[in-house]
Amino acid sequence: MSKLRLGPIADDKPVKLSVELPGALHRELLAYAEVHAKATGLPEPLPPEKIAVPMIERFMATDRAFASERRRR
Secondary structure (H helix, E strand, O other): OOOOOOOOOOOOOOOOOOOOOOHHHHHHHHHHHHHHHHHHOOOOOOOHHHHHHHHHHHHHHOOHHHHHHHHHO
């Protein structure tokens, strides 16, 4: 069989992840969600589990040391 041009496809299914947060961080996430809702015109703040994902994505996307290390691999 000849080699396909399309390589392995990443599994993009959501993965459930349980984490324990300190109470203070949870309260800060709730407060951030309230500010975010007001700034974006949302009728209700997003729950912490919904707002944490884009925050983590943004953090990782802007971490220069992480990006540099990934390019080396």
